[in-house]
Each structure stands twice: as structure tokens, then as C-alpha cells.
Amino acid sequence: MHEDQLRYLSLLARHYPSIQAASTAIINLSAQLQLPKGTDHFLSDIHGEHESFQHVIRNGAGSTWRKIEELFADTLSKQEQRSLATLIYYPAQKSALMLQTEPCPESWCRNTLVRLIKLCRVLISKYQRSTVLRLLPAEASAIIEELLYEQENLENKSLYYQSHIETIISTGSAQQFIIILAELIQDLAIAKLHVIGDIYDRGAGAHLIVDELMQHRHVDIQWGNHDIVWMGAAAGSQVCIANVIRVCLRYANMETLENAYGINLLPLAAFALDNYKLDPGERFFPKTLAEEDFSNYELKLMAKMHKAISVIQFKLEGQLIRRRPHYQMEHRLLLDKIDYEKGTILLDGVEHPLLDTYFPTVDPKDPYALTEDETILIDKLQLFFTNSKKLQQHTRFLYSKGSIYLVHDGNLLYHACISMNEDGTFRPFIVDGQEFSGKAFLDRVDRLARQAFFSTGNDEHKQYGLDAMWYLWSGAQSPLFGKEKMTTFERYFLEDPATHLEERNPYYTFRDKEAAVNRILKEFGLSPTTGHIINGHVPVKVKKGEKPVKASGKLITIDGGFSKAYQRQTGIAGYTLISNSNGLLLAAHQPFESIQKAILEDITIDSKTEIIKSHPVRMRVKHTDDGQAIERRIAELQTLLAAYRDGFIKEHVAGAGTSPTDL
Structure with missing residues (x-):
């Protein structure tokens, strides 16, 4: 046996220290291959709609309701079915409400427990028993295991089963068990x-x-482009930070920034009041579906803050575009195309009047340079983002569970597009004379996104990754954006709707x-x-x-x-x-x-x-990716089993003076 293989098998033997342990694992894994494939749910573009998201997850995108209809069509009315469904989605709140209003709470608890168990039994058919038990709280798992897996219709088990139900009710534990069973149904409805x-x-x-x-x-x-810009901001990209704050102000949505992540916007408010005091900010009033939630003063202040951070964003983007000429985004350098005296801008040879000509912090001779106060402000905001404990925790989670694309069970998952030419070929991105297109380009930008967050220090290596995060947010060939340009400036400052158009990549x-x-x-x-x-x-x-x-x-x-x-x-x-x-x-x-x-x-x-x-x-x-992984593990265990039996590896059976941890 090859030395490297023997070394690997020795490591594997630490987890399966005997012939019996390896054999048992092979038996369990082989049986697992024959289970029905679990249910996968795919969601996209949730955009902060927490209640809708939560409800779709809790109801299994309607699959739980369909199971209820199938199981109880002949025994429950539609209203009773809906009430049972609501109980499953919101068990703590709904059970408390029902126990207050039901004329016979004990009878309601008894019927509800039986119905929930019946539904659970249908759902657990796709799972190993060990998987189901891991989803249960330790203090209740033994009882629920008995209820889910025992056959109460058998003569010898009927009273045993009924005794569990009656004792749960008599001890005042019914609501607790109803909540546990309902949450188990939620968990089982979505495998991935x-x-x-x-x-x-x-x-x-x-x-x-x-x-x-x-x-x-x-x-x-x-990752979507709206995720990547937040991730870039958490990594310390100042241009991503400016974009994140601008979008939040545009939609009057400071809840996530201020209350969730503790980003202090007072320095921005003070800066805006100092520098944009005379600006009515009409073009920058927030888009909100609930203007009644804000006073007129608050809306005006948000408009000033909105414009202030937007101008900082345009400056930082201009600096980045000049820093990365291979992005080929020179056409997005707009501040130097403005005639500040006439109040016009020259785009593609056409002169357009500006709807807003108030630029108190822009130097026409060097329009992309930040003022001293702007520099101090964006540095402060950068510290707030990089030192937000919860934002950093969430961003690490997005990196650990996320990617630009995923191949899963023979399907390809990505947010927006694969950049293409007009003839349908993959559009190449050129870096130092080397072309990247299709899968190779997505692999490259996935690596750069991780480089932005995990590189240490403030060196060029990290900055390169940070700049790539902004490109993924709004660059022409970004697989997360899919348009030739993001016309933020034009939408704020130009009336001609033709200038607002964001042409889609030929992919679409x-x-x-x-x-x-x-x-x-x-x-x-x-x-x-x-x-x-x-x-x-x-x-x-x-x-x-x-x-x-x-x-x-x-x-x-x-x-x-x-x-x-x-x-x-x-x-x-x-x-x-x-x-x-x-x-x-x-x-x-x-x-x-x-x-x-x-x-x-x-x-x-x-x-x-x-x-x-x-x-x-x-x-x-x-038939799934998980199945392929299981088959590989079975093959490894079979090799380990042969090594035990052929004498290459010795068993480590715990005995006197030996514990499993010693192995």
C-alpha cells in the first residue's frame, strides 16, 4: 500500500477506529443513498423584505399548505386547515391565541398534537432518524421520537402512544410540544x-x-450586486461605503445602517448642514412609500446628506476609474465634463443642462479631489464600517456561505449574467494582456472578492481586491450587474430620459x-x-x-x-x-x-x-451531489475496512486506561 494512502487511512481510522465502526458507517451511508432527495428552495432578490421572506420560509413556499390539504381534506374544513397552517408558521403566537379563545383547551391541544404528528410523519420519510433527532431540543427529543416513530395502531402500542399524549397535556406541556413539532415541520419542509x-x-x-x-x-x-457593495463596504472600500449610504438615503432606509450595524451618520449630517445649508436638495429627496414616517425637516436633512454622499461617491469613483484603466470605464468620468459656469455637461458630444448646479465642494480645476472635510468624513465612516461587530459577523457569514456562482446537482446558480458579445460569444476581460471570460472570469472575481476582505494591511494587494468589489457592483462586465453602465449621475442631474438608460448586456x-x-x-x-x-x-x-x-x-x-x-x-x-x-x-x-x-x-x-x-x-x-460525496466516503471506508483486515491498520478499541479521545 502506498505511503500517502496509508497515512490518509490512519487519519480516517481516528474517526472509525474498528472494523465494526467502519462497517456500520458503510451500512448507514449505503442506506442513506436510497432516501428520496430532499426539497431545495431557491429564492432571489429579497431586498430586505424580512416579513415576506420569513413567511415564505416558514410556510415552505406553500408546500406545507399543500401537505395539509392532502392529509386533512376529508377531516378538516378549509378554515380549520388555514388555522392549522398558521399555527405551524407562527406556533408561539398562534397557540397562545388559541388557548385563550378555545372553549375546551385540552381537547384542542389533543387534536392539534395528533395532527402535527401526522404531518411530521409524512415529512420525516425523506430523512434519517438521526437527522430528525438533531433538529429537536434535547429535553424533548426522546418523547417526540416515540411519538413520531411508534405505530400506535398496533394493539400493543396503542395505549402507550395515547399515554404520551395525555401526559403531555396533564403536565401542562402541550403548548411547548406544539411549538417544537411546528418548528420541526418548518425545518423539514426545506432541506436546503x-x-x-x-x-x-x-x-x-x-x-x-x-x-x-x-x-x-x-x-x-x-452574491448579488447589492450584497457585494455591502461586503465591499465592510471590507473598507470607501467608494462602496459611499454607495451603500447613498442607496440607504435614497430609499429613506437607515434602519439597517444605524440600528442594526451601529453606523453613526451624525458626522455626515453635520457635514451636509455645513456644506449644503443653502441647497434645497429637491433632486435628492428620498424615495419612500411611507413619507408620513418622517417630518419635513427630516426629509430635507436626508436630502442634504444624500447629495453630500453622492458627490463624494462620484469623486471616489473617478479616482478609482483613473487608478484602474483596464476597467475601461473612462466614459463614466463625468465631473470633468461639467461646465460649472454655464451649468451644463457634455456627454457624447451633446450638451445637456443640469437640473442642479450647486456643487459647493467641487473644485472645477480638480473635480475628483476630496476636500479636507470630505476626507475626514469618509475616513470616519470607513472606521464605523470596519469596526461594526455585527456587520463584520454578517459579512464573514456571506463569505463562508457565498460565492459568485454555484454548481449544484447539475444546475448552475448565479445572480445576474455571463457577460457576452453581440455574437453570443463570451466577452473577455483583459488584464495585463491576459484574457478571462466565462467561467474563468467568474473564478477570478470570486477570488478577488475574498482578497478584498481577508487580505491584511493597506497594501496594493488589498486595494486591488477592494476596487474589484466596486467593479462587481457597477462594472460593465460584472456578472452581478449585467449592464453597460450605472447611470446614477444622469438620473440625479439630467432631465433627458435617454441619458438614464442602462443598456443590458447581450446576455439578456x-x-x-x-x-x-x-x-x-x-x-x-x-x-x-x-x-x-x-x-x-x-x-x-x-x-x-x-x-x-x-x-x-x-x-x-x-x-x-x-x-x-x-x-x-x-x-x-x-x-x-x-x-x-x-x-x-x-x-x-x-x-x-x-x-x-x-x-x-x-x-x-x-x-x-x-x-x-x-x-x-x-x-x-x-442522484445528487451529496450522493456522490457519500459514495466517495463509502469507497474510502471500504479501503479502510480492507486495510484493517489485511493488517495494514490496527484497530483502536477503547479499553482499560484508554478513552476514545486518546485515539
Whole structure:
């Protein structure tokens, strides 16, 4: 046996120290391969809408409701089914409400426990018993195990089973067990959660969403451009910091910045009052759906702060563009194109009047230079971002669970696009004479994103990564952006709508064509016959007849408008793609009013489900990426078993004077 192989087997033997241990593991893993594939959920473009996100997760994107309908169609009315569903989604609040209003609480508890157990038994069929037990609190796991796995219909077990139920009620533990079972149903409904970008911005609850994702047992994230700019800000990129603050002020959303992450905006407010005191700031009033939440003075102050940070952003972007000529973004150098005396700007040979000509901090001779006060301000803000404990914790989580793209079970997940030329070929990005395109470019920028956060010091190596984060936010070839330019300046300062246009990458024409999608799948080593591309970023305007499923079903865009700001365009309130053992389903959600109304009135998100693909044979774990990993481990264990039996490795059986930790 080769020395390297023997060394590896010796390490493996620490976890499986005997023939019996290795054999048992092989038996368990082989059986696991035959379980039905778990249910995967894919969400995209959540944009801080915490309540809607929370509700979709709790109700399994409608799958829990469908199970309730199937199981209790003949025994419960529709209203009783809805009440049971609400109890599962919000068990603590709903059970407390029901126990106050039910005429016979004991009878309600008894019936509810039986129904929850019945539903749990359906869901646990896809899981190993050990997996289910790990989801339960230790103090209740033994009792719930008995309730879930015992067959109470057997004559010898009937009284045993009923005794558990009655004793739970008589000891006053019913509500606790109802909550545990309901939360178990929530956990079992989603085996894996895939978030395909844009957790941040627009809504006020991005930090709450990340908190919940951190508690999920299996989640991965494909970064969106709105995520990457926050990650860049957390890493210390001043230009990303300016963009983050500007977007928050634009949508009157300071909740995440100030209350969640402790970013102190008082220095910006003071700076804005000092430097933009005479500026009415009409072009910079926040876009908010709830202006009544703010006084007129607050709105005016936000407008001044908004303009102040925007000008700082334009300056920092200009410096970065000059610093990185290979980004080929010289056309976005706009401050030097302004005639400050005439109040006009020259774009592509056309002179446009400016809607706002007040630039008290811009030196026309050196328009991209920060003033001394601007430098002090952005340095302070940088310290706030890099020293925010919670922001740093959340950003590390986004890095540990996230990536630019993911290949999962034969499917390709990414947020926006693969940059293409007009002829459908992959558009190359050139660095020092070397071309990167397709998968190679995505691999490169994924590495640079990690370099930005994890490199230490303030050297050029780190700065290169930080600058790449901004490019991923708004660069023409960014796989997270997908447009030729971000016309922020034009939208603020120019009236001509033609200057506001952000032309999409040719990818968005080719994504409808099966041949182009096949080319992308092959680029990432996937089968064009069975593979799919799943992405978001561009809202699907359902009410205008747009379809989320493209290229003969091979590409699925699941940005349906979680954000309230987009729902006027889409006509719905988000999509969830569901991949289970039987196929692919797409759930289109209607707007969600509030958690409080859901609890009081048993109102859930109405979802319309469409079958995208049906598997001819039910998928099992052996057909998944997890199955391939299990098969590799089985092969390793079989080699270890042979090494034990052939005498290359000796067993380490704990005995007198020996403990497993010594092994």
C-alpha cells in the first residue's frame, strides 16, 4: 500500500477506529443513498423584505399548505386547515391565541398534537432518524421520537402512544410540544435553501434576514450586486461605503445602517448642514412609500446628506476609474465634463443642462479631489464600517456561505449574467494582456472578492481586491450587474430620459435561446440535456406577459418582486423555485400584508404553483451531489475496512486506561 494512502487511512481510522465502526458507517451511508432527495428552495432578490421572506420560509413556499390539504381534506374544513397552517408558521403566537379563545383547551391541544404528528410523519420519510433527532431540543427529543416513530395502531402500542399524549397535556406541556413539532415541520419542509443574491437594500430588514439565514441548517448564497457593495463596504472600500449610504438615503432606509450595524451618520449630517445649508436638495429627496414616517425637516436633512454622499461617491469613483484603466470605464468620468459656469455637461458630444448646479465642494480645476472635510468624513465612516461587530459577523457569514456562482446537482446558480458579445460569444476581460471570460472570469472575481476582505494591511494587494468589489457592483462586465453602465449621475442631474438608460448586456437577448444556454452550461461542465440555469437580478414583469422560464425550460429567472418597490412592475411578490424528488416547481407569490394579520386572520401568502419539470423516476440521494460525496466516503471506508483486515491498520478499541479521545 502506498505511503500517502496509508497515512490518509490512519487519519480516517481516528474517526472509525474498528472494523465494526467502519462497517456500520458503510451500512448507514449505503442506506442513506436510497432516501428520496430532499426539497431545495431557491429564492432571489429579497431586498430586505424580512416579513415576506420569513413567511415564505416558514410556510415552505406553500408546500406545507399543500401537505395539509392532502392529509386533512376529508377531516378538516378549509378554515380549520388555514388555522392549522398558521399555527405551524407562527406556533408561539398562534397557540397562545388559541388557548385563550378555545372553549375546551385540552381537547384542542389533543387534536392539534395528533395532527402535527401526522404531518411530521409524512415529512420525516425523506430523512434519517438521526437527522430528525438533531433538529429537536434535547429535553424533548426522546418523547417526540416515540411519538413520531411508534405505530400506535398496533394493539400493543396503542395505549402507550395515547399515554404520551395525555401526559403531555396533564403536565401542562402541550403548548411547548406544539411549538417544537411546528418548528420541526418548518425545518423539514426545506432541506436546503439557496439564496441567489440581493439580500440587501430597498427594504429595512436585510440584517434580520441574515440573522435567520445564519440559523438555517443548510444554506448557500450566490452574491448579488447589492450584497457585494455591502461586503465591499465592510471590507473598507470607501467608494462602496459611499454607495451603500447613498442607496440607504435614497430609499429613506437607515434602519439597517444605524440600528442594526451601529453606523453613526451624525458626522455626515453635520457635514451636509455645513456644506449644503443653502441647497434645497429637491433632486435628492428620498424615495419612500411611507413619507408620513418622517417630518419635513427630516426629509430635507436626508436630502442634504444624500447629495453630500453622492458627490463624494462620484469623486471616489473617478479616482478609482483613473487608478484602474483596464476597467475601461473612462466614459463614466463625468465631473470633468461639467461646465460649472454655464451649468451644463457634455456627454457624447451633446450638451445637456443640469437640473442642479450647486456643487459647493467641487473644485472645477480638480473635480475628483476630496476636500479636507470630505476626507475626514469618509475616513470616519470607513472606521464605523470596519469596526461594526455585527456587520463584520454578517459579512464573514456571506463569505463562508457565498460565492459568485454555484454548481449544484447539475444546475448552475448565479445572480445576474455571463457577460457576452453581440455574437453570443463570451466577452473577455483583459488584464495585463491576459484574457478571462466565462467561467474563468467568474473564478477570478470570486477570488478577488475574498482578497478584498481577508487580505491584511493597506497594501496594493488589498486595494486591488477592494476596487474589484466596486467593479462587481457597477462594472460593465460584472456578472452581478449585467449592464453597460450605472447611470446614477444622469438620473440625479439630467432631465433627458435617454441619458438614464442602462443598456443590458447581450446576455439578456441570448438567455431566451436554447443554444446560448447550452453553451453556458457546457462552459461550467454541466449537461445541456439535464442542467438548468437559475438566476435573478432582473424582475420578471408578469403583468406585461413576461415569463420566468426561458430557453425551452433550461433557464429560470426567479426575481418576481419580493421588494415592494418592484411589485408595481412585476404584478406579483416574488418567486420560489422548488426542487424535490419528483421535479421542479415554480411558486409565484402574491403580496404579503403582515405577520400580525396572518396570525389573527389566518391569512397566508397565496401562491400559484407551476410544474416546470417532472422526473420520470423519483430522484434519490444517490442522484445528487451529496450522493456522490457519500459514495466517495463509502469507497474510502471500504479501503479502510480492507486495510484493517489485511493488517495494514490496527484497530483502536477503547479499553482499560484508554478513552476514545486518546485515539
